[in-house]
Amino acid sequence: MSSIASYSYLVAALAFLVLCVMLMTRWRSRTHATSVTIAAVASLFWSAALAWQADQGDLPAWSAWTDSFEVLRNGAWSAFLIVLIGSYRDPDSRLPLKLQGWVLAIFSFYVLFFLGTVAGVWHLTSLSESGLMPSVTARVALAVLGIVLVEQLYRNKSLQERWAVKFACLGIGAMYAYDFYLFSNTMLFHQVDPDIWAARGVINALTVPLVAMSIARSASWSSELALSRRVMFHTAALFGSAIYLLAMGSAGYYLRFVGGSWGTVMQVAFLFGALVLLVVILFSGTFRSWLKVFISKHFYRYNYDYREEWLRFTRTLSESGPGLGVRTIQAVGELVESPGGVLFIRRDSGLYEPQSYWHVPVENISEPADSPFCQFLESKQWVVDLNEYAERPELYDDMPLPAWLTRFARRSLVVPLIMQGKLFGFMLLMRPRSPVALNWEVIDLLKIAGNQAASYLAQQDAATALMVARQFESFNRMSTFVVHDLKNLVSQLSLLIPNAEKHRNNPEFQRDMLDTVTHSVQKMKLLLQKLSRSESPVHMAPLAIDKVLIQAVALKAAFEPHPVLELLDAGMKVLADRERLERVLGHLIQNAIEATPKDGKVAISLRRRDDNVLITIADTGEGMSEEFIRERLFKPFESTKSAGMGIGVFESQEYISELGGKIELVSEVGAGTTFYVSLPLHQHQAQTLDIAV
Template sequence: MTSIAVYSYSVAAAAFLLLGVLLLALWRGGAHVTSVTAACALTALWAGAVAWDASHGPALSAWTEALEIVRNGAWSAVLLLMLGNYRDPGSFLGLRRPVLLGIATYLLLLLGNLVLQFDLMYKTSAGLVPNVMVRVCMAVLGMLLVEQVYRNKTVQERWMVKFACLGIGAMFGYDFYMYTHAMLFHEMSPEVWDARGLVNALAVPLIGTAVKRSKSMTTPLALSRRVMFHSAALLGSAIYLLAMGSAGYYLRFFGGDWGTLMQVVFLCGALLLLAGVLFSGAFRAWLKVFISKHFYSYGYDYREEWMRFTRTLSEHGPNLGERAIEAVAALVESPGGVLWQRRANDVYEPVACWQARARQSEPAGSNFCRFLENTQWVIDLHEYRALPEKYGDLVLPDWLAAFPRAWVVVPLILHGKLFGFVVLQDSRSTVALNWEVFDLLEIAGSQAASYLALQDAANDLMVARQFESFNRMSTFVVHDLKNLVSQLSLMNANAEKHRDNPEFQRDMLDTVTHSIQKMKMMLQKLSRNDAPVKPLPLTVDRVVRQAIALKDAFEPRPVLRVENGGLQVLADNERLERVLGHLIQNAIEATPKSGRVTISVRRDSGSAVVEIADTGSGMSEEFIRERLFKPFESTKPAGMGIGLFESREYINELGGKLELASAPAAGTTFTVSLPLYSEEARSVGQAA
């Protein structure tokens, strides 16, 4: 080592010693001050020992290297205290197993260092590699702890710990760089080693700032299972790669002419094996179960599990049954299952499969279904085969006994009734089914049942709406048939008196022909294959004359006045004639034979206006407001109460308005305003 190392590590020793004194003097009441002070003292002692060794020779003493291990352990302990979740009252010394394992590992490293007395600086034989690998592992562990501390803090808490994470992370990060550099070149770089002391000294103000801010650093935190899972996978991968790198080094060192070839092939095979393990569903399942068993008092992170469960069920698209199976199966790492759901014939039928197959149905009155509904238990089939008496008088159906790899039956309970059930296959890894798993599966089954019931209700509602639409159309058709029957009945009543009148005979033939045409059109509309009718330009006065011609047999006969002829609107001829004919029919029926029904056609701004006025009995404001346009409300003995409702709906559909003015004993005037036809209106109508 050079004299630069003496000054570098002396500066580091002085800086950490000063920080320790400040911690004891000024911030004694702060969080984790004791642990940080101890770590600063050990770091100062280590840096002073390195500076002493550098001033007396090129090699480090075994005690100096041992102090480095103690210093790494001290800062790892500080990070662990900041992280929290390290206590377990039921274990040795009240600490969790991983913490005890870490302490034991550091003690073994310390003992091994004192016994073997590795030389880090200039030992280039095979003895350098294992010692450097150990230091790399300690640096990786320190960086992982730094990452965990920062990730698991809230936004407010990160303001307090970010400088501590930067300072401690810088020390471990520089160690990682220095030792991996030594592994790569098989010797320690003197320049990198000399700079290490000053780099450590740069962390002092960062750590001091963090301690000053740390009045609330003692907030207990629950380590996220997702973070723990990825960190464990990362740490395991790092250890595996280091081990494989070491093995490859020895293959090259002892392999002679074949050494390089053996090293390359071995490392490629090791990488492929690592990729296969990381992409293995069984391995991921085993790791999750292992972490839940040994690091947490509860087996599930309920927030994460419920968010994932709800997200799976709420995905847009079909196949809700398959997603329900997948969501429930993921709770116990099951690779597949089948969903049975109750149908109208009181039989539970398989309605969805996820990576499994089943075709057998189960009667709702069977012993199996009654047991699920009465007890609402999750059935562990393996336990049933070993201890059938635990399940009382339960008798499994034959098809379930033959179900491949059947493991768990989860009932789907809705409003206290068995809505369905899910049969899951054996999990990818060993999952102990305890009270916590059973409770979670039961509530997940109820949640899945609510989603499936909501889907069934939506499907039933869609079918009901289709029937409603068909029934509504049928109601309008019946209303039109009633009007046609009224016309034919009136002609039949007058046939005895006017049968020899040629003019009556012509009117009768025209009316019958028109009625037949209308009935044919109505039958076409009842057909589901009938294409929607496109609106066409119609001459208003011509449509009004057609509607009046059908009312010639009634009295008083309507009188037509055309003030502006040739006005065109965009509409369906049959529907517009029916609407106007209904308004004319109502005016005739409300007017005595001695009264008058007057129909006028005129232009008003950009609209064609049809005004139908009568001198009948009129209507009150209350009747107009509350009953006139209400469907299925009628004052006529044989009326259906949908004529005016249909008229207003179609006029609004055309972009027009239906207005009226009426008073008791003063008659009624209906005013229909329709937008005049233009090329622009026609293009809009065709696009629609």
């Protein structure tokens, strides 16, 4: 097996030698040639050292100096991946600012491990059950780190850039993946598998062509790149969890060996407690806030990923449903990790009053618009840091703070909501879960977010005002129709007064008068119900149109000229609301009577035409001009009568159209007018009549 292993690692050494020669000659001017050359040289010495030691009969071939070569080889490839990830450089730094924190942590880890291998305390030749964990765990961690770096490199490249780096990711990722397999197997069985170890040289040799292919495409490696904060957050949490679990696993093994008969119980209890603690930490809002702030502070030039933050901000504000005030506090508060707040909006009374609370006790408070506090917010448009104000009030022109602020023990920031240069409102935010440095970037973001939130809140207020205005418009429109109907009822009742004295001894007149008054009172009650909010919905039902017309004509019997009804076809039905249809037809009959002199005629007829009911209302009155019919007749508030309101014909056309019918007319000035009202027969009624015919 030793000869096989020596040949395996010798093949790897030759492959890396060829790669080094290519890099130093043909590809020496390629992008990042220096970093990849260092990694190839380190791999060359590593594989050559292992091949030589395997040839000496050591199997597996490890010693302090071969372990040191392995650490250098892993570190060189990790450095190459970091260089590719952070290809955009800041002019004032030799390292990418967004990677400085990670580089420091990785470099410290490699230095610590390298010193351990040089000292001979972390090599694999002295493996035992008690000494296995620290050494193998460190090697598993190196492999995991390499895989994470490969994943980050590939994930954060665009589709065009992946064309250049995908083979390097496959090759280097395969190296680390095989190392992970080798050392996790060692961790499981407490010994190095000779076959897996021997094949490692050939596996590394097979990855060289993939790396070389990527180097040939390296012209696309140097594009600017920034890591996604979301990916960084989840990667950091995952990587930290892996390190934590490895450490806890090592401690569990230690307890198992030193605990005697209680060892297994102590190990299980310890590992369960460690797992529960990890879950609690990962689900902690304070920990998540701290991790976000830590990543933004140490790995990025700016504190925020503005694309992600603005998408989240607008998505939160744009959600449907009530509670825009609470969502506004939440959206602005999450920018600084604030867990709660109060939103103040200016009212018509001139006071800024709380509109919404989020995770804050409700308080009965208000602030006058002319107070120094509100005047300062409107004139300066500053975000007020209450902690800074407590230490240096002169920075805020010694502005007096409202007394009600003392009720909030965790008060932190006051964010003005500016709309068109005016203070629309302001927001009080509570102390963040994790300390946030209030620098120029955070202040500017809060100011912009406040302005955006003010526009959303103002839009909601405008929509509410518009809805109220439409309700009043609907109410006023209904009132107009009601007043028009009341006018007709008053006209109808007024005719009874001059005839009451004349026919007071006439029993038939008294009965007609009583019926007219009773019907008028019922109509007035219905009209009042329409003006109330408790109006019952309109009920559509099949109606006998001849009975509706008989009732409408009977109510006009007291007028002169008396309308005459002719029923040419009886028993027809239409689908409509009885009270409203009767009122509409009554409007048209009333108009015909009022437009006709007392010696004239008003004739009403009912007949069927195809699948429709045709109602004809003809008079011999004044008539109308074509211009009036075309431009004014069907418009509201247009009338030729001195006491008319111009509503009856408009309402009639609106309702007849709702029923699927239409109104037509023929008129001649001085000769009279004829209205034709066409309504569709009720479907069942139309089929029955067709069968009868």
